[in-house]
Structures are given as C-alpha cells and as structure tokens.
Amino acid sequence: MSLRLTPYLMMNGNANEAIEFYENVFGAEVLFKQTFGEMPDNPEFPLPEEAKGLISHAMIKVGETDMMFSDTFPGETTQVGDQVTLCISSDDVEKSTKLFEALQQDGQVKMPLQDTFFSPAYGIVTDKFGVTFQIYTEGKQ
Incomplete structure (x- = not known):
C-alpha cells in the first residue's frame, strides 16, 4: 500500500x-x-x-x-494563514536561499533563513498569499 x-x-x-x-x-x-x-x-x-x-x-x-x-465558490471564504504549512526540503543552501528570497517578496518572514543545529539553512516565511513555508536544507546530522 x-x-x-x-x-x-x-x-x-x-x-x-x-x-x-x-x-x-x-x-x-x-x-x-x-x-x-x-x-x-x-x-x-x-x-x-x-x-x-x-x-x-x-x-x-x-x-x-x-x-x-x-x-472558493463565490459567497464562500477560506481562512488565510497557517492552516496549511508546507515544508520544502533541499540539499543545496543556494537553492534554499533563492526559494526563501522569492517567497518573502510581499510576504512576511517568521524566522529568518539561518544555520541551525539541524540544518545549514532553515527558515519560515509566509508568502503574499498567506501560505507558510518552512525552508529546510538537508546536511546536518
């Protein structure tokens, strides 16, 4: 299955x-x-x-x-915000940086892209449509 x-x-x-x-x-x-x-x-x-x-x-x-x-159908609405969070994984810091920078245009950075104990480049950004993305770069153990 x-x-x-x-x-x-x-x-x-x-x-x-x-x-x-x-x-x-x-x-x-x-x-x-x-x-x-x-x-x-x-x-x-x-x-x-x-x-x-x-x-x-x-x-x-x-x-x-x-x-x-x-x-949504006219007359209906949906709540914009953190109801959907998407984690985008990459194995390349440069690619993660480009994605993060593109998503933050007219959006809001919730956690700047940074080196953490679990990732060489991790950050959280809400784009201009209210969709929140976690940008996770693989590489640390």
Missing part, C-alpha cells in the same frame, strides 16, 4: 495568480487546470457569472510532489 500527502490550497479568488507565482518560484509544471466555467453545466445549480473564471481544480508538479488548488 502506498500513501502520498498532497497539499491542497483553497484560495479566495486568486488561485490562478498563486499557480503562476509558484511556477516562477519553484519551476513548477501545471498538470491540470480547470475553471468552474469549464465544468459541465448543471441545470439544477446554475453557475453565477462571477464564478466562471475561478479555478475549480488545478494541480501543479513541484519537483516530485503534486500540489492542488481551488478557489
């Missing part, structure tokens, strides 16, 4: 912008992206005009890991 953890980010209308941002930061590949407007019509639940361009489901590949997204 195999088990895989896939982070799923619920966004408040800016999923497409977040996907593009993570494509640039991580070199991610978009595997699937569908708007509510591209879904089959359901006459019992007509789709409001403001929902048609929102992302109903998307998946990107970051390295070897999948990451999923959806916008």
Whole structure:
C-alpha cells in the first residue's frame, strides 16, 4: 500500500495568480487546470457569472510532489494563514536561499533563513498569499 500527502490550497479568488507565482518560484509544471466555467453545466445549480473564471481544480508538479488548488465558490471564504504549512526540503543552501528570497517578496518572514543545529539553512516565511513555508536544507546530522 502506498500513501502520498498532497497539499491542497483553497484560495479566495486568486488561485490562478498563486499557480503562476509558484511556477516562477519553484519551476513548477501545471498538470491540470480547470475553471468552474469549464465544468459541465448543471441545470439544477446554475453557475453565477462571477464564478466562471475561478479555478475549480488545478494541480501543479513541484519537483516530485503534486500540489492542488481551488478557489472558493463565490459567497464562500477560506481562512488565510497557517492552516496549511508546507515544508520544502533541499540539499543545496543556494537553492534554499533563492526559494526563501522569492517567497518573502510581499510576504512576511517568521524566522529568518539561518544555520541551525539541524540544518545549514532553515527558515519560515509566509508568502503574499498567506501560505507558510518552512525552508529546510538537508546536511546536518
């Protein structure tokens, strides 16, 4: 039996912008992206005009890991913040530094990237979408 953890980010209308941002930061590949407007019509639940361009489901590949997204449906909201924390591991301090610097743009550093007893470069940053990342660099025992 195999088990895989896939982070799923619920966004408040800016999923497409977040996907593009993570494509640039991580070199991610978009595997699937569908708007509510591209879904089959359901006459019992007509789709409001403001929902048609929102992302109903998307998946990107970051390295070897999948990451999923959806916008909330109009009228619904999701709490932005630490409800999802993602740990990004790297074995290269330079790569970790670049990721950390890119994620902190218009975001908030919770713990500066630094040498710790368990990692040569570890830090915590919340990006401009309210998603908190732990940047962990492998290398210390």
